[in-house]
Amino acid sequence: MDDADIDSLPAEAMALLQRGMALHRSDPAGAELLFGIARSQASASLPLYRALVKFYNRECAFDAAYDMAELGMREAARLGQLPDDWRDWTLDMLNGKAASFALLTLKAMAFIELRRGNTPASVAILEQLKQLDPSDGIGSSVVASLAAGI
Numbered sequence: 560m561d562d563a564d565i566d567s568l569p570a571e572a573m574a575l576l577q578r579g580m581a582l583h584r585s586d587p588a589g590a591e592l593l594f595g596i597a598r599s600q601a602s603a604s605l606p607l608y609r610a611l612v613k614f615y616n617r618e619c620a621f622d623a624a625y626d627m628a629e630l631g632m633r634e635a636a637r638l639g640q641l642p643d644d645w646r647d648w649t650l651d652m653l654n655g656k657a658a659s660f661a662l663l664t665l666k667a668m669a670f671i672e673l674r675r676g677n678t679p680a681s682v683a684i685l686e687q688l689k690q691l692d693p694s695d696g697i698g699s700s701v702v703a704s705l706a707a708g709i
Contacts, residue, residue, distance in 0.1 A: 608630060641657075665688060666702060669681045
């Protein structure tokens with residue numbers, strides 16, 4: 560898969576995602592079914608994971624948001640040929656859009672951990688992000704500031 564494919568979300572998956580988001584409040588189980596179908600149709604679509612993370616976070620469904628972030632991060636790691644465990648990543652490994660998505664998703668995981676009340680896990684992620692993104696290009700310092708205030 561090349562970098563151009565990483566940004567794409569197939570139309571069928573987008574339609575399922577939109578239907579699920581519209582249905583979520585009135586029929587959560589039906590929405591989850593649609594989300595699952597969308598994921599099965601576009602399992603390598605990083606924008607799908609990003610959309611689901613944002614959706615669940617807005618719904619204050621932090622466990623679901625974290626699960627989607629973790630799945631998206633693992634898929635990005637696979638596409639970017641990174642080790643499965645983010646603790647094994649090094650700065651020199653991070654090249655291309657998939658690696659960028661993996662870092663952004665790791666930052667999202669740190670934020671979600673804060674929302675779940677798990678500050679130590681958030682801080683551990685943020686410490687790794689300082690090593691992986693020393694110039695703070697993804698803005699993890701914002702999440703770090705939130706963590707320091709807790």
